[in-house]
Amino acid sequence: MITTTGLTKVYRSRGRDITALDGVDLHVREGEVFGVIGRSGAGKSSLIRCVNLLERPTSGSVVVDGTDLTALAGRGNRAGKELRRARSRIGMVFQHFNLLSSRTVRDNVELPLEILGVSGAARTRRALELLDLVGLADKAGAYPAQLSGGQKQRVGIARALAGDPKVLLSDEATSALDPETTRSVLQLLRDLNRELGLTVLLITHEMDVVKTVCDSAALMRQGRIVESGTVGELLATPGSELARELFPVTGDASGPDRTVLDVTFHGDAATRPVISRLSRTYNIDISILGAAMDTVGGRQIGRMRIELPGGYETNVVPVGFLREQGLQVDVVDDDAPAAVPVQGNGARGAALVKETVK
Numbered sequence: 001m002i003t004t005t006g007l008t009k010v011y012r013s014r015g016r017d018i019t020a021l022d023g024v025d026l027h028v029r030e031g032e033v034f035g036v037i038g039r040s041g042a043g044k045s046s047l048i049r050c051v052n053l054l055e056r057p058t059s060g061s062v063v064v065d066g067t068d069l070t071a072l073a074g075r076g077n078r079a080g081k082e083l084r085r086a087r088s089r090i091g092m093v094f095q096h097f098n099l100l101s102s103r104t105v106r107d108n109v110e111l112p113l114e115i116l117g118v119s120g121a122a123r124t125r126r127a128l129e130l131l132d133l134v135g136l137a138d139k140a141g142a143y144p145a146q147l148s149g150g151q152k153q154r155v156g157i158a159r160a161l162a163g164d165p166k167v168l169l170s171d172e173a174t175s176a177l178d179p180e181t182t183r184s185v186l187q188l189l190r191d192l193n194r195e196l197g198l199t200v201l202l203i204t205h206e207m208d209v210v211k212t213v214c215d216s217a218a219l220m221r222q223g224r225i226v227e228s229g230t231v232g233e234l235l236a237t238p239g240s241e242l243a244r245e246l247f248p249v250t251g252d253a254s255g256p257d258r259t260v261l262d263v264t265f266h267g268d269a270a271t272r273p274v275i276s277r278l279s280r281t282y283n284i285d286i287s288i289l290g291a292a293m294d295t296v297g298g299r300q301i302g303r304m305r306i307e308l309p310g311g312y313e314t315n316v317v318p319v320g321f322l323r324e325q326g327l328q329v330d331v332v333d334d335d336a337p338a339a340v341p342v343q344g345n346g347a348r349g350a351a352l353v354k355e356t357v358k
């Protein structure tokens with residue numbers, strides 16, 4: 001539904017070139033919720049603004065629902081007719097809602113329909129339908145100042161849906177909201193995704209947002225996508241930074257000369273007694289340093305940090321045994337430089353080492 005190829009954006013600021021996007025290849029499938037996460041300055045806003053050509057990319061292409069937007073003339077407010085038409089099929093939700101304070105809720109939702117030339121009665125009917133869809137039918141006559149943050153964002157979402165888009169872009173839509181309201185707005189986005197088959201591309205700096213609603217995710221750093229995939233693929237990728245952030249597990253080795261492993265269980269493997277089998281088969285004592293079960297992207301996942309006696313060389317065979325059981329095993333290396341979490345939250349300061357031994 002959305003494909004960017006070699007997307008590059010260079011801003012010229014005070015005689016200096018700033019590369020905000022550095023050859024981004026993004027592929028968002030129809031009907032999925034795709035989250036782009038990264039620290040401040042990683043290029044997330046530039047990406048989303050280039051996807052709907054609010055910002056014209058310096059090079060590269062953006063194809064949305066089969067239309068190459070980069071081939072259409074104009075940008076931002078000066079977009080040509082064809083680009084405006086294509087953009088009306090892409091809804092956009094903003095962090096600070098961007099509602100007009102002098103207009104009622106209903107008039108705010110009607111605004112894009114007015115621009116599209118929809119007649120008065122049809123406009124009002126559609127706006128009321130949309131307000132009903134986002135649970136605000138009773139607020140049609142209210143002004144934005146009379147609404148809570150969550151209600152304002154719902155109006156923003158209703159307005160974004162006015163042009164009957166196939167794609168919804170969300171620019172930190174929940175960053176200004178409290179955790180409870182964030183959950184309800186994310187749930188609304190999820191419901192719209194399921195009920196309307198809407199493809200959602202959202203950018204966020206909060207891993208919880210990705211964890212709650214996304215089918216797929218990408219990690220951005222310095223204008224590049226450094227990891228991307230479905231949540232399942234990420235969790236199954238050894239050493240994946242996103243997987244570790246999505247599902248952190250902590251616990252320190254009890255002493256020197258130990259092998260610490262992060263073991264991820266999903267699917268069938270989650271129900272087999274693999275740890276006790278490992279212990280019996282190799283006659284080793286296994287300590288559990290930390291463990292968690294969680295739902296990530298709608299799937300039950302388990303993760304456990306375990307410790308085996310002896311260094312890694314003595315545990316190559318038991319590690320192979322775990323992998324043969326269909327488990328994903330990451331070896332935690334205490335000597336490696338500290339891994340830097342996306343949000344600086346939780347994850348232990350040890351790096352995970354991608355292994356070549358299977």
Ligand SMILES: Nc1ncnc2c1ncn2[C@@H]1O[C@H](COP(=O)(O)OP(=O)(O)OP(=O)(O)O)[C@@H](O)[C@H]1O
Nearest residue numbers: 011013018020038039040041042043044045046047
């Ligand atoms: N209009 C602009 N002119 C010059 N530089 C810009 C402009 N917009 C963004 N940048 C620069 O481009 C880089 C990427 O910015 P961008 O806003 O896309 O990142 P971000 O990941 O969305 O950050 P945040 O989460 O803080 O919004 C930054 O270095 C930023 O300073």
